[in-house]
Amino acid sequence: xxxxxxxxxxxxMGIYKWGPAxxxxxxxxxxxxxxxxxGMIGLxxxxxxxxxxxxxxxxxxxxxxxxxxxxxxxxxxxxxxxHMCSGLRHFVLDVGAGYELKANKLGAILVVLAAATMTAxxxxxxxxxxx
Amino acid sequence: xxxxxGLGQVRGLGSAKxxxxxxxxxxxxxxxxxxxxxxxxxxxxxLPDYSxxxxxxxxxxxxxxxxxxxxxxxxxxxxxxxLQVFIEDYVHDEGLKFAALVALNFYTxxxxxxxxxxxxxxxxxxAA
Numbered sequence: 001x002x003x004x005x006x007x008x009x010x011x012x013m014g015i016y017k018w019g020p021a022x023x024x025x026x027x028x029x030x031x032x033x034x035x036x037x038x039g040m041i042g043l044x045x046x047x048x049x050x051x052x053x054x055x056x057x058x059x060x061x062x063x064x065x066x067x068x069x070x071x072x073x074x075x076x077x078x079x080x081x082x083h084m085c086s087g088l089r090h091f092v093l094d095v096g097a098g099y100e101l102k103a104n105k106l107g108a109i110l111v112v113l114a115a116a117t118m119t120a121x122x123x124x125x126x127x128x129x130x131x
Numbered sequence: 132x133x134x135x136x137g138l139g140q141v142r143g144l145g146s147a148k149x150x151x152x153x154x155x156x157x158x159x160x161x162x163x164x165x166x167x168x169x170x171x172x173x174x175x176x177x178l179p180d181y182s183x184x185x186x187x188x189x190x191x192x193x194x195x196x197x198x199x200x201x202x203x204x205x206x207x208x209x210x211x212x213x214l215q216v217f218i219e220d221y222v223h224d225e226g227l228k229f230a231a232l233v234a235l236n237f238y239t240x241x242x243x244x245x246x247x248x249x250x251x252x253x254x255x256x257x258a259a
Contacts (some may be wrong), residue, residue, distance in 0.1 A: 030189070033217060036210035044246045047199075050186045053251035057183040087161050094158070127177065 020108035027112075028086040031079035034128040039076045076125055081122075157212050163205035170198055187253060196254035200247055207243040211235065 017021065049060035063069050089111050092098045098107050174195065178185055189195050214235050222228040 029217060032210065032213050040206070040210070040242060040246075044242055044249070047157040047190070047246055047249040047253070050183065050190060054183045057186070061181065080168070084165065087165075091158070091161075109210055121170075122176075 006023040020105050020112070022088055024089070024108040024111050027082055031086075034079045035076065036081060038072070042072070042076065051055075066071065074119065077122060078115060078119040081118040082111070085111040085114045085118075153212055153216075157209065160209035160212070163201070164209055167198055167202040167205055171202055190250060190253040191256070193254065196250050199250050201233045203243055203246045203250070206245075207239050211239045 012037055035119070046064075048059060049057045064073065089107050092107065174189070175181075178189060190199065215232060218228060218231045218235060222231050
């Protein structure tokens with residue numbers, strides 16, 4: 001259905017000033033896509049390696065403990081926490097709460113902070129406490 | 132029902148009665164993911180190490196294998212719906228969109244079956 005060009009269109013993305021709510025919204029899609037592709041391929045690689053014997057599992061561990069592997073895993077864990085916190089925010093919005101400008105903006109900022117804190121806590125524990 | 136604009140053609144017909152289906156499934160699987168990933172991350176953090184023997188021993192228990200399979204089902208269902216919306220929003224060419232949706236279904240079921248097979252293999256072989 002092509003829009004006749006003479007008709008007025010509603011204002012699109014480009015004219016709005018970027019804010020936390022817009023950033024969290026697009027991050028939800030970006031992190032979801034990353035988790036569904038890289039995240040799930042990594043997870044399946046891990047269980048498949050564990051099912052295929054010690055040799056292939058050790059090969060997986062070699063990749064995962066190499067520093068780029070660690071960077072990818074830290075990135076994916078951040079993507080997971082960001083997507084989870086943003087999803088919890090969606091549940092709040094689903095019941096019709098949190099649409100007032102200030103509350104909405106605060107919620108978006110809290111999502112970003114909570115996800116960063118969770119990621120930092122997890123890896124501080126895994127790398128520093130557990131070693 | 133007119134024959135003019137797109138809106139005019141559908142006005143008065145009511146909803147297609149399918150709109151809520153994806154929405155509810157997306158939220159139901161989101162709750163499933165939340166519960167199962169809380170279990171998964173807690174379990175991983177509590178494992179003494181991530182060696183072959185430890186992971187095999189852990190996944191050979193039904194208390195880990197069953198929730199792990201449920202996690203795969205819930206997560207894969209969730210991302211299949213999510214990526215479908217993603218494709219429908221950003222791929223505008225009809226042919227390309229159809230191909231992308233077919234590829235998404237093959238990817239979801241192919242990778243999902245592989246994951247469940249791997250978990251089942253560890254669980255049924257058992258850590259002797």
